[in-house]
Amino acid sequence: MQTKEERFNAIIADNRERINGICRYYTSNCEDQKDIFQEVLVNIWKSLDSFRGDSAISTWIYRIAVNTSLSFKGKSAKNLTITINSDSQILNQVFYEDEAKEKQIQEHHIEMLQSELNTLSVIDKLLISLMLEGLSMKEIADIVGITEPNVKVKIHRIKQELKSKLTGGCHD
């Protein structure tokens, strides 16, 4: 029989990168990332006794990481922002998921995309950040608590808005 401490250690060891990934999206400040990471650990510890395995452990971890990050930033409601800092290959997923290899996006285009991503609303950034983590629509729906079709509609709409902004409204 595993103790709470052993379970906790095992979960953190397996999911450290997931948690780090989410922390990075929510702030570019290294100190804030450490604080959020620590708070995520605290909340995992507090929720560990009530985890019954109804959802996948990765979904459970993402929920705690996302919710903690949202609440952490929410403590100063005026500064509730999310910073999306990803490399160009990951950012390609936003538009070119089917043709990533063919598309060579220029550096300034990526910068523009990153800048536009950071002008999105908090919820839109939350959805995009989970998409950039490589999660399926169903997983995102499970984490966020809305239906899968609703997630698809929202992400489609965000992509359309971004395309429109980046191409100055000239896209099909």
Add this chain to the structure above:
Amino acid sequence: MINISDENNMQRLIGRLEAEDKRNASIFKTFRILFLIFAVVYLFFGSIQFYMDLQIINFLGYVSYTIAFCIAFFLMDKHVNMFDRVDYSMPTLLMLKQARLRYRIFPSRATGLIIAVFLFLCLGQVLQTWGSIERFTYTMISVAVGLVIGLIIGCGIWVIRDKPLYDKFGELIHDLESNR
């Protein structure tokens, strides 16, 4: 990047969390025992006094105090988690709704119980001062003034500290629930 991987840091964090768990459990246990003792003591002394002077109104005052302490005991026992606990493992939409409830001007179902405790304490005080119009009036004025001042301070704190978060969580919930 994040230095929590360090084994010592992790052990320290776990130690802190375990200590916090124990401390919380101990605080709530102490409060529960305290309220239970108050309830028993008030009922005991009320009964003795009633046996000695047969003043039913006075006895009902003690009973009101006892009820107030019993509700406080129940509050500690069953609703303690509602004060400052948000379950972060819930889906984000549910977590936001739960968090928003915490920032309402009257935060949770526990508020009703807190008001009940307060009212029973007031009722106890009123019944104990029954018969003396001066003491009764003084008690009622004190209670009314206390209530108004408490309400004004509470509302002021809520508007400055909690309302921005309440509104912000409302916006996030609206964004998530909208079909856009």
